[in-house]
Amino acid sequence: MTLTEILPTLRSSLPPHLDAGVWPRTTRWSERGDLRAGGVSLAALAAEHGTPTYVVDEADVRERCRAYAAAFGAGDVAYTGKALLSIDVARWVAAEGLGLYAGSAGEVRVAALAGFAMDRVVLYGSAKSTEDLDTAYAAGVGTIVVESLGEIARIAATAPAGQRVLLRVLAGPADCADRRFGLHIADGEAAAAVARIAAQPGLRLAGFDCSVGHQLNRFSLYEQELGRLCSFAAANGIVPERLNLGGGHAVAYRPAELDLALGAFAARMRAVLHLEAGRHGLPAPRLTVSPGRAVVARAGVTVYRVLAVTETRTGGRLVAVDGGMSDCPATALCGSRHSALLIGRAGADLAPAVVVGRHNDADDVVVPDASLPADVHPGDLLAVAGTGAYHHARATNFHLVTRPALLAVADGRSRVLVRRESLDDLLARDLGR
Ligand SMILES: Cc1ncc(COP(=O)(O)O)c(C=O)c1O
Incomplete structure (x- = not known):
């Protein structure tokens, strides 16, 4: 009793x-x-x-940023601002040394107003408007994520010379036709995008980006994704400089629920990446993540x-x-x-x-x-x-x-x-x- x-x-x-x-x-x-x-x-x-x-x-947000920095290295973590963004929130993230995934002209503007090092800002989005792109160029955004075949020529024609891009791919069989965000590997779309980017001297393909899911606390989907990304890179003769594994890390909303175990996750992903890159004859690329929910x-x-x-x-x-x-x-x-x-x-x-x-x-x-x-x-x-x-x-x-x-x-x-x-x-x- x-x-x-x-x-x-x-x-x-x-x-x-x-x-x-x-x-x-x-x-x-x-x-x-x-x-x-x-x-x-x-x-x-x-x-x-x-x-x-x-x-x-504020202390909670900053501590989560520090935990990600400790697990992956601050330079390899970008906070996905769509989860929560204001100028001050962007300042906290910048002060903790993280980058920022920005999904619109508005989010880029907030990053600029916060004094973010714009080289650490990534513009992503499956349907970028002219305003999104122009704002990103004017602000000097470091990286743009290519998410459709159609936007490659458009970005090449308008971006500053040497623009770094990542290609967002849909890697697995589970990424079936209803998944909107990225280019399918299975039907040759992603390979076609690689060729189109290579044909644009103004663009520099730095690697790949993906999103595996939401509220995930098991590692298996991320592990499989790393294998598929390495296999795709090798098959297309690309030596990626970096692979972004996205976010989707689980957070507990109720006492019995489990967070993604961050330290173990980072260690495991690094190990799997070394293994998979080696298996495909590639040097291990930089592993980056872009959590949103789990930070805030x-x-x-x-x-x-x-x-x-x-x-x-x-x-x-x-x-x-x-x-x-x-x-x-x-x-x-x-x-x-x-x-x-x-x-x-x-x-x-x-x-x-x-x-x-x-x-x-x-x-x-x-x-x-x-x-x-x-x-x-x-x-x-x-x-x-x-x-x-x-x-x-x-x-x-x-x-x-x-x-x-x-x-x-x-x-x-x-x-x-x-x-x-x-x-x-x-x-x-x-x-x-
Ligand atoms: C590439 C990428 N990173 C991160 C996120 C953020 O996901 P979450 O807030 O679940 O971490 C998304 C969301 O769709 C995404 O596409």
Whole structure:
């Protein structure tokens, strides 16, 4: 029997367990049930900045960058900015020595405004606009990823002489026809691209790029991809300078879930690359990675205010908050399962709850299976973990709601990285007024 079973009052006076693998590294309970991240009270942030609000723990992001740098070498890691990007986030990444994968003119501009060494920036994207390319050239982006046959002549005609390119390939049989991002090896498309690039004296093929999947914690798909890339290079007489294995590294959103084991992964990938390169008579290329989610997901927390609590006909409990699928699209889009906690006061014993949003949409669910105090009520604050990646980045104005602010916390201080959108911001674009 546990102490809390002998003394039930003790159970309700203890804050719920805070899983260090799920919440930002600096998160701590403080007095009266408040949660602090980066030494800052989340309830105080909600009072000062309103809700919903994204909070990102700078130390957590920087530590993840350092872990990647330690595992692969900082020069061989580029953060994929689509997961979360602001000028300050780009500055943290640059300061930790990582490069940046930028997928649009906007992301390139942010990198330039952050003072990124542009040689460390890679422009990728399966359908690059003229604006994307022109912005990248003007900023001096170091590398461009070629992702279709059609864009080779276009890039060759417009890029600065000697432009470094990577070729994004779809290597495996599993990369069947519905995979959009890259050139298929199996049907000769990738080989045709190699020949076309070679025929362009202004382009320099530095190697290959790929994306194996998402939320992966097993190594096998990456290992197979390395074998296929080496075999393709050898078959086409190419000695690649580098191979980018993409991202897709798993992060834990719930206490029982597993992250990709980074140190073991890096060691294993290096070993496999040496083996595969040797087997195909190639010198081992540089191995690079471009993680997005794994760098920022766990650094982020979203703070919401509860607007309504209702009982369903089947005895369930719906806790409606002042955000939803407009700021937390991952639950509806990808079935993400976040962890949620009541903050700002001590609560009663935990009971099941569905945290839903404010939008009139059946898919508007923030956490489908939360455990929240039985006495949760309107006005309470909820913190939802693991919202650093693909939340701020994918936020929308669904229902013409305004997008939340993005705040950073570090060393007991908070800072607004991106201010909350106002209704005036929104309506300024509507020329019907
Ligand atoms: C080449 C490459 N690297 C990295 C990523 C980011 O993936 P994640 O955020 O899962 O790490 C992608 C995503 O599609 C990608 O295409």
